[in-house]
Amino acid sequence: MARQPHPPQLILDNQLCFALYRATRAVQRSYAPHLAELGLTYPQYLAMLVLWEAEGPLTVGALGERLHLDSGTLTPLLKRLEDAGLVERRRDADDERRVNVVLTRAGRALRARAEDVPAKVFGCYGLSSADGAVLRDTLNALSDRVESAIA
Numbered sequence: 162m163a164r165q166p167h168p169p170q171l172i173l174d175n176q177l178c179f180a181l182y183r184a185t186r187a188v189q190r191s192y193a194p195h196l197a198e199l200g201l202t203y204p205q206y207l208a209m210l211v212l213w214e215a216e217g218p219l220t221v222g223a224l225g226e227r228l229h230l231d232s233g234t235l236t237p238l239l240k241r242l243e244d245a246g247l248v249e250r251r252r253d254a255d256d257e258r259r260v261n262v263v264l265t266r267a268g269r270a271l272r273a274r275a276e277d278v279p280a281k282v283f284g285c286y287g288l289s290s291a292d293g294a295v296l297r298d299t300l301n302a303l304s305d306r307v308e309s310a311i312a
Contacts, residue, residue, distance in 0.1 A: 191285060195278045199271060200245060204230075204238055206275070212248065213272045218261040220253070247271060 173179055189203045196206050211227045212219060219227075225235045239262060242248045247268035253259035283293060 188282075191282050192278070195281050199275055199278075201271075202241075205242055206278075208235075208238060208242065209247065209268070209271065209275070212262060212264050212268065213275075218251075218263045221250070221260045221262060224262055242268075 169175055192203050192206065196203060199206075201209065207228055208224065211224055221232060221235060221239065224239075225232055228235070230238075239248060239250060243250060246265055249263045249265055251261050251263060253261055283290075286293070288296070
């Protein structure tokens with residue numbers, strides 16, 4: 162019996178999802194040694210970026226929305242950051258159902274040590290800043306389209 166040829170749409174290397182998956186894993190691995198020096202994992206780094214950007218307390222809900230994470234994923238991440246002394250979680254005085262995340266002094270100080278991480282990581286990709294910006298914008302546009310399609 163003759164073997165049927167594989168349809169091209171079912172070949173792994175033809176899948177956009179697999180290319181994105183591989184790229185995501187590779188990018189995260191490229192960050193790991195630099196973030197280890199800061200005592201952060203990649204998801205913790207992303208949370209810290211949002212908190213540094215906010216320059217003030219954020220609710221857990223707002224942080225989760227910005228990172229596209231649910232509270233079940235975000236809560237243990239925040240607990241580890243709190244255990245490391247980088248953030249504090251506090252009940253909102255006006256609405257005790259809300260929990261605010263606040264950077265500690267150590268969390269704010271870590272920002273200065275993290276400033277060179279993007280340049281260190283980006284340098285190993287062999288892309289110009291302009292090419293990197295185009296790629297980022299393309300991926301953000303793709304994310305927006307996919308999120309709109311599945312909403």
